Amino acid sequence: MTAINEHGEDLHKEIDNIIQKLKSDLDEIDSKNLALLKKQEDKITSIISEITKVIAKLKMLMNSDDVRLISAYKFRNAEFRRLPPKLTVSLPSFIPQNINKKQLGSLSVITRSDPYSPPKIAEQFSQLYDNEWTDAFSDKYSMTEEVVITKLLQITEESYKYCKDFSSKRYTDIVADLTLSKRAEPNDLLKSLQEMGALVYESFYRELGLGHEWKKSVEPFIKECVRICWLMVDRDNPIYMKSSEKRGSEFDTDLYRYYTRSGQKVDYIVWPALFLHENGPLLCKGVAQPMAGK
Structure with a gap:
């Protein structure tokens, strides 16, 4: 009986270690994805802000009779080529395996069902x-x-x-x-x-x-x-x-x-x-x- 209990404890420890490793990997993936999304958001926000300023300037010029201001205005269109490339973030999905001492499961990064696939x-x-x-x-x-x-x-x-x-x-x-x-x-x-x-x-x-x-x-x-x-x-x-x-x-x-x-x-x-x-x-x-x- 003692041998069986000890064997059970060993299995539980191994399971706990594997689960903790999977959780750690998942946290790392989430952290990287959040960093990428934040960086992309900052880029888009910056571009939108600049475009808004340009449009406000153009509207002011349209209502202005000052030819000097109009002739001195320099277009900035070349700066706004396009928005940053569309960012696709893949989410992790847990794929369970048959339980044994060596393998309890693994993380595999897959793309969830996409209505725009x-x-x-x-x-x-x-x-x-x-x-x-x-x-x-x-x-x-x-x-x-x-x-x-x-x-x-x-x-x-x-x-x-x-x-x-x-x-x-x-x-x-x-x-x-x-x-x-x-x-x-x-x-x-x-x-x-x-x-x-x-x-x-x-x-x-x-x-x-x-x-x-x-x-x-x-x-x-x-x-x-x-x-x-x-x-x-x-x-x-x-x-x-x-x-x-x-x-x-x-x-x-x-x-x-x-x-x-x-x-x-x-x-x-x-x-x-x-x-x-x-x-x-x-x-x-x-x-x-x-x-x-x-």
């Missing part, structure tokens, strides 16, 4: 085609079916390109333009900066060259398209959109679904295919119309 974004993109695209297509006025499809595909391509360009270039010019044109207060600007997707949409929508009636009828599609495209590009490795195929090329059923008929040769693309990244694995199929009788 590439598969989730691809799912939203497919739903955009099933819902908002279908609604926009039904309001085609006197245009032919192919013309409407071409226009909607063009909006999709331009949304993606605009978001991609916006994420990689100076965006303070657009922020300042929107703020000054609407006479927005700095606090309103800060709120907009926290929702960059909405800001990109507003800027894109103002520049979109469509007829008034058509533009208003497809506004829900445009808004959702820009929102999803922003999620595609606002990441370290942007999701890749493939929206063109040479007319008459072989219809690849691995990449596209048939639109209203089947065939062996591509006539035109209806909806783009998405890939995890350029030359990467397929996330979701596109839709294409094959040539009639081919």
Whole structure:
């Protein structure tokens, strides 16, 4: 009995040591993550503060009649290239193992379920085609079916390109333009900066060259398209959109679904295919119309 009790005590000590080690490792991970988040927060706060000062200065100049002040003003746009890269913090998850003297468990750092993961974004993109695209297509006025499809595909391509360009270039010019044109207060600007997707949409929508009636009828599609495209590009490795195929090329059923008929040769693309990244694995199929009788 004594031997069994001593053996039990040894096992409990070993378990306690392992648990303490796991807790210590977890505390270290938390400390590092908090430091990274604080550093990122400080950078963003500093940039927002500087942008607010610049906008306040521009608003003052707009209301000033002093030509000397206006001519002497030096733009600082070059200083505000973009926000710091998006920070992704992985959280630890405990993975239990079969209990024995040598191994009671381990810590493995994994990423929790992300609603904005590439598969989730691809799912939203497919739903955009099933819902908002279908609604926009039904309001085609006197245009032919192919013309409407071409226009909607063009909006999709331009949304993606605009978001991609916006994420990689100076965006303070657009922020300042929107703020000054609407006479927005700095606090309103800060709120907009926290929702960059909405800001990109507003800027894109103002520049979109469509007829008034058509533009208003497809506004829900445009808004959702820009929102999803922003999620595609606002990441370290942007999701890749493939929206063109040479007319008459072989219809690849691995990449596209048939639109209203089947065939062996591509006539035109209806909806783009998405890939995890350029030359990467397929996330979701596109839709294409094959040539009639081919």
